[in-house]
Amino acid sequence: MRITAALAGNQNSGKTTLFNRITGSRQNVGNFPGVTVEKKTGTVKKLRHIEVVDLPGIYSLSPYSPEEIVTRDFLIKESPDIIINIVDATSLERNLYLTLQLIELDMPMVVALNMIDQVKYNNISIDIPALSKALGVEIIPVSASRNIGIAELLDRVEYIAENRIKPESNPYYPATVGQAVSAVCELPALKNNKAVPAGFAAVKLLEGDEPMEKELNLSEDDMRELSLIARCLEGSLDMDREAALAEMRYLRIEEICRAAVKKPDFETASRKRSAAIDSLLTHRYFGIPIFLGIMFLIFWLTFGVFGSTLSDLFESGIEYITGLCDTALSSANVNENLHSLIIDGVFAGVGSVLSFLPTILILFLFLSVLEGTGYMARVAFVTDSMLRKIGLSGRSVVSMLLGFGCSVPAVMSTRTLPADHGKKMTILMIPFMSCSAKLPIYSVFTMAFFEKQQALVMMALYLLGIAVSVLYAIILNKFYFSGKPTPFILELPEYRLPTASSVIQRMWENARDFITRAFTVIFLASIGIWLLQRFDIRLNVVTDSTHSLLAAIGRFISPVFAPLGFGDWRASTALITGLVAKESVVSTLAVLYDAAGAEFAASSLAHMFTPLTAFSFLVFTLLYMPCVAAMAAIKREFVKTSTALYAMLYQTLIAWIVSFAVYRIGLLFI
Numbered sequence: 001m002r003i004t005a006a007l008a009g010n011q012n013s014g015k016t017t018l019f020n021r022i023t024g025s026r027q028n029v030g031n032f033p034g035v036t037v038e039k040k041t042g043t044v045k046k047l048r049h050i051e052v053v054d055l056p057g058i059y060s061l062s063p064y065s066p067e068e069i070v071t072r073d074f075l076i077k078e079s080p081d082i083i084i085n086i087v088d089a090t091s092l093e094r095n096l097y098l099t100l101q102l103i104e105l106d107m108p109m110v111v112a113l114n115m116i117d118q119v120k121y122n123n124i125s126i127d128i129p130a131l132s133k134a135l136g137v138e139i140i141p142v143s144a145s146r147n148i149g150i151a152e153l154l155d156r157v158e159y160i161a162e163n164r165i166k167p168e169s170n171p172y173y174p175a176t177v178g179q180a181v182s183a184v185c186e187l188p189a190l191k192n193n194k195a196v197p198a199g200f201a202a203v204k205l206l207e208g209d210e211p212m213e214k215e216l217n218l219s220e221d222d223m224r225e226l227s228l229i230a231r232c233l234e235g236s237l238d239m240d241r242e243a244a245l246a247e248m249r250y251l252r253i254e255e256i257c258r259a260a261v262k263k264p265d266f267e268t269a270s271r272k273r274s275a276a277i278d279s280l281l282t283h284r285y286f287g288i289p290i291f292l293g294i295m296f297l298i299f300w301l302t303f304g305v306f307g308s309t310l311s312d313l314f315e316s317g318i319e320y321i322t323g324l325c326d327t328a329l330s331s332a333n334v335n336e337n338l339h340s341l342i343i344d345g346v347f348a349g350v351g352s353v354l355s356f357l358p359t360i361l362i363l364f365l366f367l368s369v370l371e372g373t374g375y376m377a378r379v380a381f382v383t384d385s386m387l388r389k390i391g392l393s394g395r396s397v398v399s400m401l402l403g404f405g406c407s408v409p410a411v412m413s414t415r416t417l418p419a420d421h422g423k424k425m426t427i428l429m430i431p432f433m434s435c436s437a438k439l440p441i442y443s444v445f446t447m448a449f450f451e452k453q454q455a456l457v458m459m460a461l462y463l464l465g466i467a468v469s470v471l472y473a474i475i476l477n478k479f480y481f482s483g484k485p486t487p488f489i490l491e492l493p494e495y496r497l498p499t500a501s502s503v504i505q506r507m508w509e510n511a512r513d514f515i516t517r518a519f520t521v522i523f524l525a526s527i528g529i530w531l532l533q534r535f536d537i538r539l540n541v542v543t544d545s546t547h548s549l550l551a552a553i554g555r556f557i558s559p560v561f562a563p564l565g566f567g568d569w570r571a572s573t574a575l576i577t578g579l580v581a582k583e584s585v586v587s588t589l590a591v592l593y594d595a596a597g598a599e600f601a602a603s604s605l606a607h608m609f610t611p612l613t614a615f616s617f618l619v620f621t622l623l624y625m626p627c628v629a630a631m632a633a634i635k636r637e638f639v640k641t642s643t644a645l646y647a648m649l650y651q652t653l654i655a656w657i658v659s660f661a662v663y664r665i666g667l668l669f670i
């Protein structure tokens with residue numbers, strides 16, 4: 001028999017950890033609510049007839065956010081053979097709220113009492129037989145991360161699913177509520193429905209759950225009858241219907257826990273430790289400065305200390321291999337064009353991107369550690385109120401900060417955001433955060449034109465990027481996206497030491513993504529650019545790149561940039577090649593001048609730019625559409641190609657407008 005098992009539980013209760021453990025797959029695990037935003041399916045190792053579905057975390061079966069709807073729909077509509085309810089044993093009171101509702105679904109079910117290792121550590125004692133009896137379901141103590149009790153859990157899952165053992169019903173609602181529930185069950189719409197368990201549907205309807213009303217297609221008569229019953233209940237309990245049922249569950253949970261759980265103290269030891277750390281890290285005044293300090297430290301370590309050294313090493317490795325291939329191709333007398341395609345096109349293009357791999361690995365090492373410990377949730381917490389004013393939530397800030405390194409991981413990191421407009425806005429803002437690939441451009445130009453004010457100009461560019469993105473967000477929020485960001489529960493998970501395996505796994509996943517991209521998108525784009533600069537319009541090989549197709553295209557679009565002060569075709573060509581990777585803006589300019597290095601910067605750029613037009617050019621490079629790798633990442637998150645294309649167009653338009661303004665205003669002063 002094939003068995004479908006659904007993993008349901010609160011956020012951060014360890015669902016994904018358990019999923020990975022039993023299926024051997026590698027989904028992201030983070031000590032941060034909302035890491036799993038869509039359902040994932042896998043088969044159990046060694047028990048291949050059991051299929052497991054990892055669902056987004058939920059607190060109740062009355063959904064508010066998109067991911068909660070995913071979970072509820074799956075449970076009700078796909079009716080899995082068994083529900084594995086994962087319960088965090090260290091916060092039973094909160095977790096059981098969902099458990100009680102899952103039991104109402106009247107489907108085969110087992111409770112996996114997770115984090116049992118923490119229970120021992122915190123000196124809590126849970127009387128599992130008593131708990132099991134009170135709830136009417138079987139309970140298996142497990143620890144997903146320490147691999148305790150997993151085999152037994154799977155054993156019971158198989159047994160319960162095969163024998164279709166449903167929870168024992170032991171109604172806990174007082175008679176008034178029980179009568180109301182039975183009365184609702186008598187409604188024709190409920191009696192005729194087969195899709196939803198009647199008892200569950202009745203309770204939801206009593207609570208005033210709108211999705212359920214729609215789902216069951218209640219007639220007007222039914223609705224009238226229902227509101228009559230509800231009003232009657234509200235009258236006799238003297239309470240709002242939704243609150244009344246919630247209260248009943250809480251009373252029940254309290255009763256159960258009083259009988260089955262013993263805690264040494266009101267607060268557990270690990271919660272006390274977390275609270276102590278939090279009093280500093282989420283301090284009203286120090287919270288944000290500490291966060292900025294930590295971010296600065298990470299950037300400095302990533303890009304300054306380790307990144308540059310490792311990237312240099314890696315680059316010399318790539319250069320060495322390129323050299324070997326170059327010699328091999330020469331000695332084998334390979335066709336000159338093919339030779340150039342391989343070396344100047346593919347190796348140069350793919351190599352320049354691959355050389356960022358160590359930096360990316362290190363950045364993700366730090367970030368997955370931060371996320372694993374639970375600090376990211378604190379960052380979201382301290383920045384939330386500020387970001388809410390522009391329609392974002394605290395969850396976005398981490399992604400945006402990543403954008404200063406590279407837009408690609410930054411955009412990828414938005415996967416941890418709830419799928420609403422806040423996520424879309426974050427993705428749209430990320431490309432304005434000046435990425436590290438633009439640094440070479442800034443340094444060449446500032447050396448040539450602003451030698452004395454170099455640092456000032458650099459700072460101005462970074463700040464301009466942030467300012468433009470915030471303005472963009474304000475405009476988007478006002479005219480394009482309306483509504484508030486999804487409220488998110490500011491519940492801070494306890495600080496935990498991340499496991500080495502989850503950190504390494506996270507790094508590896510990102511590395512794999514990055515490498516794949518280098519050999520697909522970047523590979524093709526490099527070949528494209530090479531072809532364009534190698535041939536002229538009649539497809540003859542050119543000796544001088546001024547006659548190439550690329551130059552022709554550059555000349556064709558250069559009038560667009562004339563109003564910004566840099567109508568030279570070489571500048572526009574450089575901007576085009578910058579789409580492959582931003583660094584190539586500099587290398588293209590260098591190639592087109594047929595000169596190299598610092599000499600090129602100082603002497604040749606002066607022929608083409610004045611300090612003002614140079615600054616205008618820098619502003620444009622800062623703001624215009626991102627490189628293909630980032631575009632591909634954005635496209636992947638937006639799903640629809642057209643949306644992503646519009647986003648790129650708008651961004652370039654914004655760059656044009658800002659650059660134009662900078663140039664024109666500058667002209668007034670010079």
Ligand code: GDP
Nearest residue numbers: 012013014015016017029030031115143144145
């Ligand atoms: P999800 O949101 O329910 O998918 O939860 P995750 O699987 O992402 O796990 C949340 C956090 O709990 C992670 O930091 C895990 O490492 C941690 N965790 C999961 N299972 C256990 C466990 O059995 N013991 C302990 N101590 N931590 C666990």
Ligand code: MG
Nearest residue numbers: 015016035036
């Ligand atoms: Mg998860």
